[in-house]
Amino acid sequence: MSSSLGPLQDGGRVVIIGGGPGGVACALALQRQARQLGRRITVTILEGKQFSSEQHYNQCAGVLSPPLPALLKHELGLPFPYHLSRGEIKGYVLHTDGEVLLLPERGEPSIAVRRIQFDAFMLEAATQAHIGIIPARAVDVEFHADGVMVYTENVPLECDVVVGAFGLDEGSAAFFARSTGYHPPRFLDSVVTKYHPGVEAMEAFGPYIHAFLPADPAIEFGAITPKGNHLTINIAGRRVDAPTMRAFLANPLVQATLPNLDRAGLYDVNDLHIFKGRFPRSLASHFYGDRYVMIGDAAGLVRAFKGKGVTSAVLTGIRAARTILEEGISASAFADHYRRANRDIIEDLPYGQLMRHLTINLARLRLLDPVLRAARADGVLQDALFDAVSAHGPYKAVLGRSLRPHVVAHVVREMLSM
Template identity: 55%
Template sequence: MNSSLGPLTDGARVVIVGGGPGGIGTALALNNLARQMQRDVQITVYEGKVFAGEQHFNQCSGVLSPPIEQTLRDGLGVAFPHHLVQRAITGYILHSDRRAILLESDDPPSYAMRRVQFDNYLVEQARARDIRIVNSRVTDIEIHADRVIVYSESGNDQADVIVGAFGSDDGSAVIFERATDYRAPRFLASVVTKLHPREEWMNNFGNHIHAFLPAMRGIEFGAVTPKGNHLTINVAGEFVNAQMMNRFLHSPATQAVLPCLDEAQGDHDLRYFKGRFPFSQARAFSGDRYVIVGDAAGLMRPFKGKGVNSALLTGTWAAQAMMTAGISARALREYHRACREITDDLPYGKSFRLLTIALCKTQLFDMVIALAAQDARLRRMLFDAVSAHHSYRSIVAKMLDARWLARMAALSARLPFQKNDRLDKAASNS
């Protein structure tokens, strides 16, 4: 081991806990940088799951948004797997309890795919670059002045630095909390299921994600995402559970989109899976000889936007810091500075989330959708918020325009006298 806390040099060893996009993204970015800098860095990734064979169900809607192709190419040196794309997502239909509106833009599409296939693709890319993948769970770590010791179900290992990319896994979080000052972020719960409708019905569903903001207690948002031959359905909330998913599936707004619930074709249709994702930032997500990336660091937008992108980006930023600045707490402040693209937006996202919850629970979001039907600027803001194509900070800045706010006030005054359609069409002269 190298007792130096400076940049990783020839013979440096890195252990990564977690083989999802954050972990493999970090490994590939390290490998890419080491090759460019002509350094021999040995990388080992520990992952308890085996993604090949698709034996695991990933509690993620599996939508990858722009600029995912650029992120993979420039940061990781990996081509985007177009062969895994099941559907190009061209827009969203945003639902309140009584209204819905179509949101589209000229932006590049997002891509729906099976997350387990994408994860396996990244793992195979890592193996092709001689990155060591160990299918074993890490059981403990020790961080010493001159090295890190890693204990796993298959043995132990030593490294100069350890990367935590374990997502929302409680067991791994406790291991890092015991050995470092790291403290896990707070999480929202999610319930995910899938549905295989008849082929004809599925072909007519379209290429839009249906996003729901119901007034229903316990649910912050829900979504129905079209894939190749099936739909992925998820709901999220701090204490969301299977009973709430049942209520969501049988609510009038959801039934208007999914009249085919009784026609499930797949053996595992409407089986529920439980997951989590962060809605706050972790404490001390780096220090001497350790760094945390992705969901485990709480580095993700509210409403679970760009989760895969954020994992890949934070992994790339961590790799850059380790290769150019070092692996001390002070050197890894470079990683924190890079993460400001995400962390600076979190307060705006939190405010946006609380405002949305308040509007939904008081059923005032119906008015927002009605206004959006008459105003192109508001439609674009809603699209950016739902799609995660732009930061919440930029959305809030657009909202604080005095002339636009005056226009919204004038439109609001006329709303009670207008017809309340179920689907609000975008006004062509907005």
């Protein structure tokens, strides 16, 4: 190890805590960029979950969106795993308590996958690239003048810099908080389930994600995503739980969208098992410092409503790697380069939060119905809603288009006609 906080040099060592897409992307980018610079470095990933045997899961709806295929190909030299596809997403169907609006895909479609298979694919890519993977959890971290000591469940690891790719794992966040000024992002709870309605029912359901914005104050949003032979259902809110999911599934508007729900368990005994996760709704505090940097969810570098979460994780992992190799591993290097590289995400967060609160309040007041009615006849508003739901465009642009005078006038007319 070295006392230098400059760009990582020959013999440098990096430990990445978390082997999800962001952590693996960071590892692959470090190795690829170091080779281009003529440096030999050692990268080690710590991941306690077993994805290849499907023993563990990262809770996620599993929709991979552009520009992820281009990022994998051009930044990591990795072909996008189209063979894992459970179907292309051809658009969204937006539901309020009183209206339904179809939003067809604009441009390159998203791909639905089983998230566990994509995670296994990424880890296998790291293995094939001869990146060290230790199947253990980190339990503590110490920072010293000449390096970092990462304690794990089996072996201690010394390194020059540590990358936090652990999502919202409370244990990892706690030991970083003890050693640094890091504080994890605020978060929403997410509850996920799935069921197999049968081949004919899946064909009839179609290649659309159904997004729900209910007036129910317990649920900020819900979604039903087709994945080949099954439907994945997720809801999010500050305190959603298993009873909240059961209430969502009992909603007549939701039941009208779910084919053969009464036959859940007929094709798979694990149908409607409920899983819980969480995702960020704010930026983390001190998500970088001397010899450490957080990426993806651990940094809170993700859009409101968790749009493009995997893409954001991969992108921030690549950006962290570039900073480590080109600028350095000090707090000032991460502030000047890594934070600046992520301005597209950070500067859009306030607009995303404003959009989130506006949507919640309109839903509670049952005022989203006239918005959807106005969008049927207003292409600008319809495009804005599509970008908001799909995460294809920044929220600043979404709000700008939504607040154009002719759009506002159209929505007001619909409200007055209620």
